[in-house]
Amino acid sequence: EIVLTQSPATLSLSPGARATLSCRASQSVSSYLAWYQQKPGQAPRLLIYDAVNRATGIPGRFSGSGSGTDFTLTISSLEPEDFAVYYCQQSTAWQFTFGPGTIVDIK
Amino acid sequence: QVQLQESGPGLVTPSQTLSLTCAVSGGSMEYYYWTWVRQPAGTGLEWIGHVYSSGSTQYSPSLKSRLTMSIDTSENQFSLKLSFVTAADTAVYYCARARYFGELSGLYFDHWGLGKLVTVSS
Numbered sequence: 001e002i003v004l005t006q007s008p009a010t011l012s013l014s015p016g017a018r019a020t021l022s023c024r025a026s027q028s029v030s031s032y033l034a035w036y037q038q039k040p041g042q043a044p045r046l047l048i049y050d051a052v053n054r055a056t057g058i059p060g061r062f063s064g065s066g067s068g069t070d071f072t073l074t075i076s077s078l079e080p081e082d083f084a085v086y087y088c089q090q091s092t093a094w095q096f097t098f099g100p101g102t103i104v105d106i107k
Numbered sequence: 108q109v110q111l112q113e114s115g116p117g118l119v120t121p122s123q124t125l126s127l128t129c130a131v132s133g134g135s136m137e138y139y140y141w142t143w144v145r146q147p148a149g150t151g152l153e154w155i156g157h158v159y160s161s162g163s164t165q166y167s168p169s170l171k172s173r174l175t176m177s178i179d180t181s182e183n184q185f186s187l188k189l190s191f192v193t194a195a196d197t198a199v200y201y202c203a204r205a206r207y208f209g210e211l212s213g214l215y216f217d218h219w220g221l222g223k224l225v226t227v228s229s
Contacts, residue, residue, distance in 0.1 A: 091213030
């Protein structure tokens with residue numbers, strides 16, 4: 001099973017700041033990686049797929065990069081609605097795993 | 108806009124079978140993978156498995172021996188059965204639609220239900 005680790009566990013930032021979240025895979029997942037945002041009491045929302053592509057309706061301040069084992073989600077300027085938990089997810093060989101999540105909270 | 112809605116008992120007795128149904132509206136079920144994901148309280152997400160529109164299935168290896176998934180495209184719904192449940196199966200269960208975005212894409216979850224809390228307790 002491919003294990004995903006995310007860092008940091010918690011990121012405390014102010015609105016307007018730049019957020020950089022990391023996801024590392026235990027073996028290469030090529031570009032088959034997605035990012036999701038989850039707010040309390042809500043289902044996850046797909047933000048980025050195939051490492052770099054924004055899903056429909058996702059603002060341009062969200063961007064993804066990386067390939068192989070190291071991936072990054074960047075939020076260029078945090079809006080109040082961006083404070084949430086972010087998960088990465090890999091899609092290889094018909095097995096799908098999620099990272100443990102990064103909490104982005106207000107400093 | 109595609110919408111998904113989970114339904115089923117919120118309380119299941121240990122050793123019994125957890126049964127959930129997901130109703131799909133606002134779009135076709137054809138050519139998509141209809142998925143179950145669960146989330147124990149305060150923790151992360153776990154992929155349980157999916158059923159393709161043709162009826163073929165893929166399950167998480169850790170749950171495979173206890174799982175059955177099915178689909179009824181004429182009724183626009185799909186179902187999950189998890190047998191011999193224990194307290195460790197207590198979680199919010201989400202149904203979701205998974206799709207490829209292109210020929211070289213991975214499979215990702217682009218529409219989700221609101222989630223159904225299922226508690227396993229006597």
